[in-house]
Amino acid sequence: MTQLPKPTSLPPSSSPNTTNANNLQPHEQTQTATTSTAAAFPSPSLNLRITNLTHPGTTLFLSTTNPSITIPRAINNLLRLLYNSPSDPSTHPPPTSSVTLILEDFSGVAYTVGSPTDSNAKEIHFSQSYISHIDRSRLANEIDGVLTHELVHCFQYNGRGNAPGGLIEGIADWVRLRCGLAPPHWKQEVKDNWDAGYQHTAYFLDYLERRFGNGTVRRINEKLRVNRYDERVFWPELFAQDVKSLFADYTRTLKQQGL
């Protein structure tokens, strides 16, 4: 799922997002997408379904977003972030067979489910009402960001269904962060729990990626493929520390920055 933004925590709209300095920007991703391993990664069939063509959210979506470009680009970017080259057997993209984006009207932002008859056939439901209320100045970026988050759910692992929801949502928002699509209200802040989810866990994962090197989140995702998630062994087997200790280290760096 995608979290509803909290408008009360929005900084001034002109504030630059300085936490993403090392990230690719969407335009750069477009360029690299054509020269990377796009052809060799899984290429599920992609579909679009719109339930109400005259809903204002539909009009805004279609006037700012070309899904035949945005969705393949987002899939390629997330696969490059979560998986090594397809010829590298150390990571294994899942057998997702199709992704269908469904624009329809419901309360909330978006959610992703597997088809009732085929769990490898994914459906992303995106709310037209939510789209119609996005700040016009960042409409395309917000749509791209939500789609990227939901598309991660179509291609990530979940520790045999046992991983905490905060980790699953954190990985989805980490990809969004790394794609340069963080909304302006996101900020690093001290939280009580590592699995608070969404951007909070995303920033923690980004700390781990920087501390332990590129590919760290790939290793987490791959381990979520191989093992049933058990917090007592999952983190020590990857980092020789438990997650509370890693999170305490991260929190310490935030406090040193005055956050």
Ligand SMILES: [Zn+2]
């Ligand atoms: Zn989600």
